[in-house]
Amino acid sequence: MDINKITLKVPNAGLGSLVHKLISECPPLDTNSMYCNLLQTHHFAATSVAAIHQSQLIGFISGYIIPQRPDTLFIWQVAVSPKARGIGLASRMLSDILQRPECIHINNLETSITASNTGSWKLFERLARDLNAPLDKSILFDRFHHLNDEHDTEHLVHIGPFEKEHIAALNS
Numbered sequence: 001m002d003i004n005k006i007t008l009k010v011p012n013a014g015l016g017s018l019v020h021k022l023i024s025e026c027p028p029l030d031t032n033s034m035y036c037n038l039l040q041t042h043h044f045a046a047t048s049v050a051a052i053h054q055s056q057l058i059g060f061i062s063g064y065i066i067p068q069r070p071d072t073l074f075i076w077q078v079a080v081s082p083k084a085r086g087i088g089l090a091s092r093m094l095s096d097i098l099q100r101p102e103c104i105h106i107n108n109l110e111t112s113i114t115a116s117n118t119g120s121w122k123l124f125e126r127l128a129r130d131l132n133a134p135l136d137k138s139i140l141f142d143r144f145h146h147l148n149d150e151h152d153t154e155h156l157v158h159i160g161p162f163e164k165e166h167i168a169a170l171n172s
Ligand SMILES: CC(C)(COP(=O)(O)OP(=O)(O)OC[C@H]1O[C@@H](n2cnc3c(N)ncnc32)[C@H](O)[C@@H]1OP(=O)(O)O)[C@@H](O)C(=O)NCCC(=O)NCCS
Pocket: 026, 027, 028, 029, 076, 077, 078, 079, 080, 081, 084, 085, 086, 087, 088, 089, 090, 091, 092, 117, 118, 119, 120, 122, 123, 124, 126
């Protein structure tokens, strides 16, 4: 797939059910309720992104600005359709969000990743390198303490602080 033929857009609620389907096709992501995906595409649209190719939704990132820390963008889920992987789409979607006017005050980014999700680690390590920023790891939600032994531990990844010039230089 040619990345130049993919359009990135701010999502809207009309995409909510398609997001729900895409997430279900992207293990190990947890599916949420369709209502949750509708809220992501509606209330969190300014910090989320949809990737469209030939009228199909092939990528989606949900994110929000942490309410208590307005300088920190939290990336909730990253989903790229199996047919669109390996061409830099997830990186491009992250850049698209970071370069929006709504993220003008953002100089830190967080996400959580399970230990075995190599693709996700590589994606965010690449982002930290591109932003010339430190990447720190800790535990966000522990398998036993928080997740009732039903889900792997979610490791908190913190990238930042980073400078505006490095955000501007990202390839969106
Ligand atoms: C993880 C995922 C989002 C990556 O999407 P993508 O568009 O293929 O990623 P990119 O092409 O932008 O790659 C970004 C970097 O990560 C690396 N990478 C991506 N997937 C990888 C994998 N499975 N194994 C090793 N490296 C991987 C790329 O090589 C690239 O690094 P580089 O530029 O240093 O070579 C995609 O595989 C996916 O949707 N997986 C299922 C859902 C998931 O696990 N989401 C992440 C958790 S929130």
